[in-house]
Amino acid sequence: MTKPLNTFNSLLQIQKLDKFFGGLHAVNSVSFDVKPGIIKAVIGPNGAGKTTLFNMIAGYYTPGGGQVFFKDVLLTGMQPFQVAGKGVFRTFQNLKLSHRLSVMDNILLGRHTRGQAGFLAGMLALKKSRREEKEAEEAVLPILEWLNLLDLKDTEVGNLSFGNQRAVELARALVSDPAMLLLDEPAAGLNMHETEELSQRIQEIRDQGRTILLVEHDMSLVMEISDEIVVLNFGQKIAEGKPKEIQENEEVIRIYLGGEDA
Amino acid sequence: MKRYYSVLLLTAVIVIIQVLTLITGKAYLLTQLTMSAYYIVVAVGLCMVMGYAGQISLGQAGFFAIGGYTTAFLTTIDFSGKAETVLYRMLDTLGLLITKETLYGDTIIHMTPWISLLAAVLIAAVTAYALGIPILKLKGHYLAMATMGFGIIIYRIVLGSRIFGEADGISNVPSFPVFPGISVSGDFTSRISNYYIAWLLVILGMLLLINLINSRVGRALRSLHGSEEASDAMGVDTSRYKVIVFVIGAVFAAVAGFFMTHYNGGIGPSEAGVAKSVRYVAIVAVGGMANLWGSLIMGLVLNFLSLRGVFGHFDDAVFGIILVFMMMFMPDGFIHTDVIHDIKEMLRPLFMRKKKLKKKQEVSND
Numbered sequence: 311m312t313k314p315l316n317t318f319n320s321l322l323q324i325q326k327l328d329k330f331f332g333g334l335h336a337v338n339s340v341s342f343d344v345k346p347g348i349i350k351a352v353i354g355p356n357g358a359g360k361t362t363l364f365n366m367i368a369g370y371y372t373p374g375g376g377q378v379f380f381k382d383v384l385l386t387g388m389q390p391f392q393v394a395g396k397g398v399f400r401t402f403q404n405l406k407l408s409h410r411l412s413v414m415d416n417i418l419l420g421r422h423t424r425g426q427a428g429f430l431a432g433m434l435a436l437k438k439s440r441r442e443e444k445e446a447e448e449a450v451l452p453i454l455e456w457l458n459l460l461d462l463k464d465t466e467v468g469n470l471s472f473g474n475q476r477a478v479e480l481a482r483a484l485v486s487d488p489a490m491l492l493l494d495e496p497a498a499g500l501n502m503h504e505t506e507e508l509s510q511r512i513q514e515i516r517d518q519g520r521t522i523l524l525v526e527h528d529m530s531l532v533m534e535i536s537d538e539i540v541v542l543n544f545g546q547k548i549a550e551g552k553p554k555e556i557q558e559n560e561e562v563i564r565i566y567l568g569g570e571d572a
Numbered sequence: 573m574k575r576y577y578s579v580l581l582l583t584a585v586i587v588i589i590q591v592l593t594l595i596t597g598k599a600y601l602l603t604q605l606t607m608s609a610y611y612i613v614v615a616v617g618l619c620m621v622m623g624y625a626g627q628i629s630l631g632q633a634g635f636f637a638i639g640g641y642t643t644a645f646l647t648t649i650d651f652s653g654k655a656e657t658v659l660y661r662m663l664d665t666l667g668l669l670i671t672k673e674t675l676y677g678d679t680i681i682h683m684t685p686w687i688s689l690l691a692a693v694l695i696a697a698v699t700a701y702a703l704g705i706p707i708l709k710l711k712g713h714y715l716a717m718a719t720m721g722f723g724i725i726i727y728r729i730v731l732g733s734r735i736f737g738e739a740d741g742i743s744n745v746p747s748f749p750v751f752p753g754i755s756v757s758g759d760f761t762s763r764i765s766n767y768y769i770a771w772l773l774v775i776l777g778m779l780l781l782i783n784l785i786n787s788r789v790g791r792a793l794r795s796l797h798g799s800e801e802a803s804d805a806m807g808v809d810t811s812r813y814k815v816i817v818f819v820i821g822a823v824f825a826a827v828a829g830f831f832m833t834h835y836n837g838g839i840g841p842s843e844a845g846v847a848k849s850v851r852y853v854a855i856v857a858v859g860g861m862a863n864l865w866g867s868l869i870m871g872l873v874l875n876f877l878s879l880r881g882v883f884g885h886f887d888d889a890v891f892g893i894i895l896v897f898m899m900m901f902m903p904d905g906f907i908h909t910d911v912i913h914d915i916k917e918m919l920r921p922l923f924m925r926k927k928k929l930k931k932k933q934e935v936s937n938d
Contacts, residue, residue: 368805370801370804389804389809390801390804390805391803391804391807391808391809391810394806394807395807399805400805402801402802402805406799406801406805407799408795408797408798408799408802410798411794411795415791415794415795416795418791419791419795419802419803419806419808421788422788422791422792422803422807422808423806423807425788427788427789428789429784429789429816429820431787432783432784432787432788432789432790433780433784433787435783435786435787439787439788442788443786443787443788446788482802482806486806486807
């Protein structure tokens with residue numbers, strides 16, 4: 311029996327995830343839920359295990375223990391492409407784009423899970439395949455326009471500014487209309503103006519009904535846009551709550567500012 | 573339909589070349605042009621594997637040999653005097669047997685090459701699939717070595733097996749009747765039709781690959797070369813795609829081997845050699861890796877020169893040197909889509925210096 315979407319208390323459930331790298335306990339029994347339609351941030355000092363946690367959710371690492379559920383479906387054990395197939399799309403901290411391909415081609419890749427045409431249909435240029443291509447190109451236009459990429463659509467991605475490359479990655483993750491976005495340090499390398507723009511955009515994405523889980527270093531951005539925050543330190547969850555609660559949490563303050571005298 | 577313009581241009585060039593050889597009385601060149609065309613089919617298939625799926629294969633000659641030897645073996649089985657066998661009766665009722673008379677007046681009955689074409693494609697595809705699943709997990713030079721190992725195995729098998737004629741290979745392979753009245757064979761009188769059959773095959777292959785590159789799968793392949801992780805994250809089953817492209821490359825090579833064997837009337841172990849595989853890789857590399865047209869053009873030029881004997885004793889060495897040179901100085905290939913832009917960039921310092929000198933002179937004049 312499958313439940314309708316609106317009855318989910320939590321879209322993503324992370325249960326007791328564990329990961330060892332040799333002797334290092336990178337992620338230590340971390341559990342939390344992400345409710346639908348919110349922005350949830352994972353923060354913590356360098357080496358706290360945020361990106362490792364992300365890679366386990368997205369299927370890049372196999373957890374040492376624990377499970378991840380998305381819409382009550384077990385994601386753990388799936389390959390990254392299967393996770394994407396379930397409607398969980400991610401961006402990368404160090405952008406992963408095809409630099410020699412155009413903006414349009416890079417973004418259309420994001421529509422891959424929406425298409426069906428395979429090798430044979432492609433080679434024979436069957437009607438189905440061509441119609442799919444046309445539909446995909448039309449579907450991405452509004453998103454290109456929203457991210458001010460419309461004029462750049464035929465430019466090679468390698469020739470874009472870093473800010474625009476980030477926008478291309480965001481667009482690529484969005485064009486398949488995913489239920490959930492995983493954003494890995496989306497503001498890294500952006501200037502203040504670009505960060506401000508990004509914060510607007512992330513909130514707009516949430517207002518469209520999507521759920522966002524992000525890892526971010528920029529504390530003012532996190533406090534401004536997040537609905538909920540999870541704090542990791544040395545692989546363990548030490549706090550979870552609304553931004554205000556986190557700001558007032560003594561342990562969090564101690565970690566971020568250091569020492570008892572904070 | 574813009575993407576087919578270049579194919580139309582190719583067709584025109586093919587016709588023009590044929591007419592030119594006729595006018596200038598150099599029709600004998602058609603033989604090398606025909607053989608080059610078959611080698612081009614291997615090259616463009618490999619171009620998909622290397623340029624688009626980003627996987628190197630030093631075993632393409634192995635697949636070429638699979639195609640060639642499969643048909644050479646099957647079509648040289650003589651069924652005359654075996655009318656009682658089940659296979660004979662089965663093929664006979666299906667109309668798949670061809671009766672021929674040899675120069676000495678003997679009668680030979682062999683199966684139609686259409687069966688061996690099917691067999692060649694199937695064997696190559698299954699081999700590539702079975703081989704591709706484990707070895708395409710390897711990367712870079714490990715993959716190169718694994719594919720080369722496969723090529724060497726095929727080479728040793730055909731060289732060492734009596735049924736494949738050992739060092740002599742298999743000869744007396746019958747002609748392949750593609751269309752009624754038109755056969756693939758080395759027959760002197762059908763040189764022109766063979767030239768067109770070969771290039772028709774090139775055009776067909778190009779059309780299929782151009783379509784593929786411009787499809788959903790093609791885009792996934794192109795981005796796979798840029799960033800495999802990103803393709804994964806966007807839902808592309810990258811390992812499956814790599815295997816399928818490897819199979820496509822193998823089938824192209826096998827089909828080329830099949831046609832070439834009927835054209836030459838035989839095949840020898842040198843077609844399976846590592847030197848041949850290096851040759852295909854060199855052609856794709858110099859053609860610009862992810863550039864089907866580059867592979868086609870370089871495949872034509874280099875194979876034609878090689879077959880005309882221009883490189884003499886250094887035939888294999890030339891391709892080796894090309895490969896070394898490409899890897900050292902132009903790993904992205906020689907023929908770019910934006911080659912004019914590159915030349916401009918290269919020349920810019922020269923012009924800059926002149927301008928600066930002029931400015932200096934103007935300053936000193938003041």
